[in-house]
Structures are given as structure tokens and as C-alpha cells.
Amino acid sequence: MARSVSSRRKLINTGLAWAIGLLIFFPILWTILTSFKTEAEAIASPPIFLAFDWTTENYGVVMERSDYGRFLMNSIIIAGGSTILGLIIAVPAAWSMAFVPSHRTKDILLWMLSTKMLPAVGVLYPIYLLFIQLGLLDSRAGLVVVMMLINLPIIVWMLYTYFREIPVEILEAARMDGATLKEEVLYILTPMAVPGIASTMLLNFILAWNEAFWTLNLTAVNAAPLTAFIASYSSPEGLFFAKLSAASTMAIAPILILGWFSQKQLVRGLTFGAVK
Amino acid sequence: MGQITLKQVTKSFGDVQVIPPLDLTIEDGEFTVFVGPSGCGKSTLLRLIAGLEDITSGHIEIDGKDATDVVPAKRGLAMVFQSYALYPHMSVRKNIAFPLKMAKMDPAEIEKRIANAASVLNLTDYLDRRPGQLSGGQRQRVAIGRAIVREPAAFLFDEPLSNLDAALRVGMRLEISELHERLKTTMIYVTHDQVEAMTMADKIVVLRAGHIEQVGSPLELYHRPRNEFVAGFIGSPKMNIFGGAEAQKYGGVKAGIRPEHIDVSMTEGTWKGKVGVAEHLGSNTFIHVHDTGLDDMVTVRITGDISVRHGDTIYLTPQLDQMHKFDAQGLRIA
Numbered sequence: 001m002a003r004s005v006s007s008r009r010k011l012i013n014t015g016l017a018w019a020i021g022l023l024i025f026f027p028i029l030w031t032i033l034t035s036f037k038t039e040a041e042a043i044a045s046p047p048i049f050l051a052f053d054w055t056t057e058n059y060g061v062v063m064e065r066s067d068y069g070r071f072l073m074n075s076i077i078i079a080g081g082s083t084i085l086g087l088i089i090a091v092p093a094a095w096s097m098a099f100v101p102s103h104r105t106k107d108i109l110l111w112m113l114s115t116k117m118l119p120a121v122g123v124l125y126p127i128y129l130l131f132i133q134l135g136l137l138d139s140r141a142g143l144v145v146v147m148m149l150i151n152l153p154i155i156v157w158m159l160y161t162y163f164r165e166i167p168v169e170i171l172e173a174a175r176m177d178g179a180t181l182k183e184e185v186l187y188i189l190t191p192m193a194v195p196g197i198a199s200t201m202l203l204n205f206i207l208a209w210n211e212a213f214w215t216l217n218l219t220a221v222n223a224a225p226l227t228a229f230i231a232s233y234s235s236p237e238g239l240f241f242a243k244l245s246a247a248s249t250m251a252i253a254p255i256l257i258l259g260w261f262s263q264k265q266l267v268r269g270l271t272f273g274a275v276k
Numbered sequence: 277m278g279q280i281t282l283k284q285v286t287k288s289f290g291d292v293q294v295i296p297p298l299d300l301t302i303e304d305g306e307f308t309v310f311v312g313p314s315g316c317g318k319s320t321l322l323r324l325i326a327g328l329e330d331i332t333s334g335h336i337e338i339d340g341k342d343a344t345d346v347v348p349a350k351r352g353l354a355m356v357f358q359s360y361a362l363y364p365h366m367s368v369r370k371n372i373a374f375p376l377k378m379a380k381m382d383p384a385e386i387e388k389r390i391a392n393a394a395s396v397l398n399l400t401d402y403l404d405r406r407p408g409q410l411s412g413g414q415r416q417r418v419a420i421g422r423a424i425v426r427e428p429a430a431f432l433f434d435e436p437l438s439n440l441d442a443a444l445r446v447g448m449r450l451e452i453s454e455l456h457e458r459l460k461t462t463m464i465y466v467t468h469d470q471v472e473a474m475t476m477a478d479k480i481v482v483l484r485a486g487h488i489e490q491v492g493s494p495l496e497l498y499h500r501p502r503n504e505f506v507a508g509f510i511g512s513p514k515m516n517i518f519g520g521a522e523a524q525k526y527g528g529v530k531a532g533i534r535p536e537h538i539d540v541s542m543t544e545g546t547w548k549g550k551v552g553v554a555e556h557l558g559s560n561t562f563i564h565v566h567d568t569g570l571d572d573m574v575t576v577r578i579t580g581d582i583s584v585r586h587g588d589t590i591y592l593t594p595q596l597d598q599m600h601k602f603d604a605q606g607l608r609i610a
Contacts, residue, residue, distance in 0.1 A: 172328050173361035176432075177375035177422065178349040187374075191365045 028252070034245035035059070042241040058246035066229060068250060075225035075254075077140050078215070079208035082147035083201050086155045089148070091197075094159035095185060099168055109160065112153040120150075120213045131218060140223045143215065147208045155204055162196025163189070202262050209255050226251035277339045278429035278462030279304045280325060285334035287320055287486075294320055295486040297334065302430075302464060302479075304339075307456050310466045311473040312483035312509070318466045319434055321483070325464065326432050327351050338429060349378070354423035355432040358439060360415045362407035368394075368418050369403040375426045393421040396455075413444045420455070430462035437472065449476060470510055474498070482506050504606035507532050513562055515600070518570040528601030528609050535562055535575040537598035542584075545591030549574065551584045565590055 022029075033050070034042050041052045062068070097105050127146065128137075136142030166189065174188045190197065212227040219228055230251050233244040280302040287295035294317050302308045310318040323329040325336060327348035335344050343351050354375070362371050372393055376386045394400045397417040407415055416436060423431055433452070437445045453476050456463050467473055473480050474494045482489040482497065482505075490502040494510075501507035507515050515532045523531040539545070549568035554561055563584060565574045576592060584590060601609040 167359060167361065169357045169359050169361040170363060172348075173355065173357060173422075174363075174374070175328065175348045176326060176353065176355040177426075178378035179374075180349065183378060188363060192363075194365075 028256075031245045031248050031252075034242055035249045037242050037245075039240060039242045042245070058242045059250070062233070062243055062246045062250065066232065066247075068229065071224060071226045071229040071251075072254065074140060074219075074223055075209055075227075075251075078143045078147055078223070078225050079205045081140070081144035082151065082208045083204045085144060086148045086152055086204060087197070087201065090152060090155040090159050090200075091185065091190070093156050094163050095189065097156070097160050098163035098166075099171060109157065112156060116153055124217060127214075128217070137218060138220045138222050138224075143218060143223050143225075146214050146218065147211060150211065150214065151204050151207055154207070155200055158200040158203070159193070159196065162193050162200070165196075166192050198262070202259070206255055206259065277304055279337075279339055280430060280462065280464070281335075281337040281340075282321075282325070283335040283337070285321075285324060285336060286332045287317075287324055287329065288332045293332075293486070295324070295332075298486070298488060300481065300488065300491070302462060304462055305460050307453075307463045307465065307476060307478045308481060309473040309477035309479070310464065310481050310483055311468065311470055312489075314468055315485075316483040317486035318468075318483050320486075322355075322432050322434055322464060322466045326353055326355050352426075352429040353432055354426050354428035354430075355434065356416070356419045356423050356436045358435040360407070360419045360439075362415055362418055362422075364407050367404050367406060368399060368410070368421075371407065371418055372399075372403075372421045372425055375422060379426070389425045393425045396424070397421050397451075412440050413448060416440065416448060417451075420452070424455070424459070428461070430464060433463065433465040435466055435468070438467075438469070445472075452476065471512060474510070480510075482509060500608065501600065502608055504530060504532070504602045507600055507602070507608075513575045516570070516572070516574045517602075518572065520571065522570055523601075526596075526599050526601055529604045530602040530606070532600040532602070533594040533598060535577045537595045538574070538576045539593040539595065540576055540578050541591045541593065542588075543591065545593040547574070547592040547594075549590055549592065551586055551588045551590050554584065554586070563590075565592060568592065 035058055036054045036056065037048070037052050038055060038057070041048055097109065131137045131142055134142070136145075170192070171184055171188060174184045179187065209225075210227070212231070215225050215227045216231055219225070230244070230247050233240060233247045282298055282300045284297045284299060285295060286293060286297050298321070310321060312318050320329060324331050327343070327346060331344060335342055337343060338346075338351060338353070363374065366374065369390055372390050373386050376389060381389075390403070391400075394403055397420060399414070399417055399421060402410060402414060402418075407418065410418065416439075419436070436452075437448050440448060449472060452463075452465075456476075465472075465476060477494055479491060480494055480497055481491050484505055489509075490497060490506045492500075497506060497510045501510060504517060508517055511534055513535050515534045516538075517530055517532040519530045523529060547565075547568040547570065549565040552564040552566045552573060554563045561578050563576055563578060565576055568574050574592060578584070603609055
């Protein structure tokens with residue numbers, strides 16, 4: 001009796017989980033499906049789900065019209081560069097907040113988070129003017145710095161949370177064993193925090209990859225990443241849904257693939273690292 | 277060499293002074309135990325010596341050289357932590373090798389020392405395992421191994437056995453004592469367990485609220501406690517301490533007598549009382565005697581030839597030459 005109830009509940013739970021999963025994934029699925037339709041089918045009413053003439057024509061047009069490779073390269077450089085630069089700054093910052101806190105540490109953490117409470121547009125003018133002054137408009141270097149600054153509070157918070165999990169006695173043991181501060185961070189703290197650092201990196205990479213406000217406002221041609229690539233297909237007439245969808249699919253494909261693989265890595269890392 | 281001298285050392289956390297000015301010398305090769313109730317500052321004192329905490333004022337000298345501002349890594353001391361503090365991502369071999377690698381030692385020499393430490397500590401079969409795959413006792417041996425390979429000036433132990441079960445604790449206690457006999461290196465050992473202190477120490481430092489209450493050999497502390505606190509803290513079960521008119525009879529504001537220094541009779545004696553709970557340890561039996569007219573119940577050790585039952589009337593006679601007397605400040609009278 002108890003067995004049948006529990007298996008029925010399991011079935012309901014599984015069904016519910018799938019339903020929610022599909023609901024969340026549906027916009028992406030629809031985008032991908034639309035990218036294989038003709039422009040007419042893309043705006044057909046009622047919408048066609050699967051029974052349309054599958055075509056890769058949109059991809060051909062998009063590839064022909066725009067330099068996908070350059071946009072992709074810019075996205076990789078901006079997302080990757082800002083992630084690495086962010087880590088270089090955040091690891092020491094999170095270390096000091098986690099292991100040598102002062103009575104102001106909590107305030108600093110909150111203050112950093114508070115910068116995320118302001119709408120980005122609120123600082124568009126100052127940043128834009130600074131970029132003009134420094135000659136950073138439409139440059140990858142400028143975007144890397146801005147992306148890093150935007151996400152730095154989140155990186156520091158995440159690393160801080162992971163570092164707090166590491167018993168301070170282990171770091172003290174390293175100090176007693178003759179490790180310098182650099183060696184302590186390099187050989188003990190970082191390897192122990194690898195799952196945390198990896199998930200922080202992944203999250204930051206995705207955030208930077210998908211960020212559109214700054215990338216659209218501060219770039220034109222040279223440093224334009226995939227977000228600009230998508231935007232260039234959202235024409236005012238709005239009649240090119242299929243091509244827009246093809247561009248979107250091409251823009252999110254790399255991050256979807258990366259997310260899919262690193263997700264498995266992360267779960268592995270998290271379970272392996274659980275040795276105390 | 278490993279002589280450690282503390283001169284007028286103090287430590288404050290914010291406005292709270294946890295260590296008032298303190299002077300202490302630990303001689304080279306000595307096994308010194310810091311003992312005291314929780315919160316007495318014994319671990320803080322050890323961390324000050326290690327350099328893991330900065331002292332607020334005063335000086336610390338190691339082998340006659342001022343080490344006050346020297347970072348932990350450069351003090352030449354090794355520490356064993358209560359939680360073992362092994363590096364979970366490294367094998368046992370790498371854990372033990374870590375201090376040597378930090379010292380940029382020659383790889384061949386590192387291998388030799390690891391092999392040596394592993395054989396001393398029975399870890400040879402476990403060198404390629406991770407700490408997570410070891411038992412508590414093995415982990416503690418790895419922590420000790422990591423400490424001994426460096427050949428430090430002194431070992432610092434911070435309650436190393438309190439995470440182990442009772443049987444293992446006794447075994448490790450012996451191993452650490454053996455290790456001290458073999459290495460003859462200075463060891464400072466922090467514990468709240470006065471049995472560990474008594475059995476292992478050459479010299480015991482009894483601390484209370486950051487103050488040194490007494491420094492001496494285990495038997496000195498047992499036979500001539502300097503004050504009421506040390507008298508009550510050292511010895512198991514505790515010394516029976518009482519005040520009032522009964523204490524005045526023996527010439528003190530307070531007086532104390534250990535359970536093992538009271539003669540027991542069923543017919544006559546100085547104090548008459550009722551038998552309460554009996555604790556049988558096999559070799560000894562301790563009984564609690566109530567209603568004796570003293571401040572508290574009295575604990576008495578009895579030997580096998582007297583059998584008592586709960587509620588029996590019993591007579592107790594203290595051995596006068598073993599009576600401890602204290603003045604109004606709690607200090608020992610002669």
C-alpha cells in the first residue's frame with residue numbers, strides 16, 4: 001500500500017518537474033524551432049509547432065550578412081576576460097573578508113551589493129563620458145573592465161560564501177608549515193575552493209555573455225559581441241522573426257553547450273570536494 | 277634547541293583583556309602542559325606563541341631571540357590542531373611533505389623524511405590515501421607526522437586528542453609521550469583534561485582567566501597546590517574543600533582533603549554521614565557521603581574490604597598530614 005502511494009507521488013513529482021522544466025525551456029525551444037521556419041511560417045497564426053518545412057536558409061542568410069566569427073570572438077574575450085580579471089581581484093578580496101574580517105566587513109559586503117540595486121542606466125552617462133575621455137568606446141578592453149565591475153560584487157559574494165566554508169585552522173596549519181601568504185592562497189585555499197571558484201566562474205561568464213545593456217551602449221562595430229549581433233536583426237518592421245531567431249540561436253549555442261558540460265563537471269567537483 | 281620565554285605578554289580582544297601581563301619560561305626539551313577550564317586563555321596563549329595571534333604588548337623569545345614580530349612560518353615551531361587541519365585535497369604523503377616543500381628541501385631528503393616519519397607513526401600503508409579515507413586516530417597521526425618531519429624547535433599541541441574516543445585517546449597519549457622521549461624536543465600541550473596534564477607533563481601550567489595560578493611538576497601540584505583553585509582543579513575526583521568552623525579546627529579559613537586521604541570506618545571517626553551514590557571503577561570505588569556537617573557532600577575512596585549500601589551510616593577520618601589549608605584569599609597556608 002505504502003509502496004503504491006509513494007510510487008504515485010514519485011510519478012506526480014516527476015511529471016511536475018518535467019512540466020516546470022519545459023515551461024522554463026519553452027522560449028528557448030521556440031526560438032530554436034522558429035529559426036528553422038520560413039519568415040511566413042514564423043508569424044503564422046495559429047503558430048505551427050513542428051509541422052513546417054524545415055529549412056536552414058535563415059542560418060545561411062545570417063552567416064552571409066554578418067561576421068558571426070568576429071562577434072563570437074568578442075563575446076569570448078569580453079566574458080572570459082572579465083571573468084578572469086574579476087577572479088584576480090575577488091579572490092584576495094574574499095580571502096581577506098572571510099579570514100581576517102574587521103567589524104566593518106559586513107558593511108562592505110552590503111555596500112558592494114547595494115551597487116547592484118541601482119539601475120544600470122543610472123550610471124550610463126558618467127560611464128559613457130569616462131569612456132569618451134579615456135578613448136575606450138567600442139573597445140574590448142573597456143568592455144572587459146565594465147563587465148568585470150558590474151559582476152564583481154556577485155563574484156566577491158560567492159567566493160566569500162565558499163571561503164567561509166573552509167576551516168580557518170587549515171590555513172593556519174599552512175602558515176605554521178612555513179607557507180607564505182601567496183603559497184597559502186595558491187596551494188591550499190584555491191584547490192580547496194575549486195568547486196566554488198568553478199561555479200563562480202561559470203555564473204559570471206554566463207552573466208557577462210548575456211549582458212546586453214552595456215554591450216549595446218558602449219560598442220558599435222569593433223568590440224560588438226553576440227548581443228549586438230542579435231540586436232542587429234531586430235529590425236523596426238519586425239518581419240524577420242526567423243532570421244532573428246537564427247541569430248539568437250547562434251548567439252546562445254556556445255553558452256548552452258558550455259553550461260551543459262560544466263554543469264556535469266560542477267556536480268562532480270562538488271561531490272568530490274566534500275572531504276572535510 | 278627550543279627554549280621559549282614570555283615576558284610581560286598581554287593579549288586583548290577589543291576592550292577585553294584575555295591575558296593579563298604574564299611571564300613564563302619553557303625550558304628546552306620540556307613537556308609543558310597548559311591546563312585550565314574552558315575560556316581560561318590556554319589556547320590563546322598557545323596561539324600567541326605560534327604567532328597565529330599578535331600579542332598586544334610584551335615580548336616572546338625563542339631560543340633567546342626576539343620572535344614577537346616574526347611571522348608563524350619563520351618561528352620554527354610546528355603545531356598540531358584539535359581538528360587535525362589536514363589538507364583534504366592532498367594525499368597523506370603530500371600532507372607530510374608540505375612543510376618540507378615550503379622549506380624548498382631537496383626531493384630526495386623529503387622522501388627520506390616522509391618514509392622515516394611514516395614508519396615511526398605506522399602510516400606507511402596509508403601514504404597514498406586522502407585524509408577523508410582515514411580514521412580519526414590515523415588523521416591525528418598524519419598531523420603529528422606533518423609536524424615532526426620539519427624537526428621544529430618546539431611542538432605545539434592544541435587539544436589534539438579531544439576529538440578522539442576514550443580508548444584511542446589513552447593510546448595516542450602514550451604515543452605522544454613516547455615521541456617526546458625519543459625526540460627530546462620542547463613540547464607545549466594544551467588541554468582541559470587534567471588527567472592528560474598529570475600523565476604527560478614534565479611541567480604543568482595551571483591557568484584561570486589568563487592568570488597563571490601555578491607552575492610545577494604534576495606531583496608538586498598534587499601535593500602542594502598553591503591555592504584553592506589549583507587544589508580543586510588537579511586531582512580526580514576533586515578534592516573535598518570546606519569552610520566554616522570545621523575548617524578553622526584545622527587552622528584555615530578553608531580546608532581540603534583528597535578522597536584518597538580519608539579513612540573510612542563503619543563504627544567511629546571524625547565525621548558521621550550517610551552513603552549516597554557509589555561509583556565503582558573496578559580498582560577503586562568512590563562513594564559520595566552526605567549529611568556530614570561539611571559544606572558539601574564528601575567524596576571518599578574506599579578499597580575492596582568495605583562494602584557499603586546506599587543510606588548506610590559511615591564514619592570518616594581525614595589524614596591530618598594530608599590536609600590542605602587555605603587563607604581568606606584562597607592561598608595555601610604553609
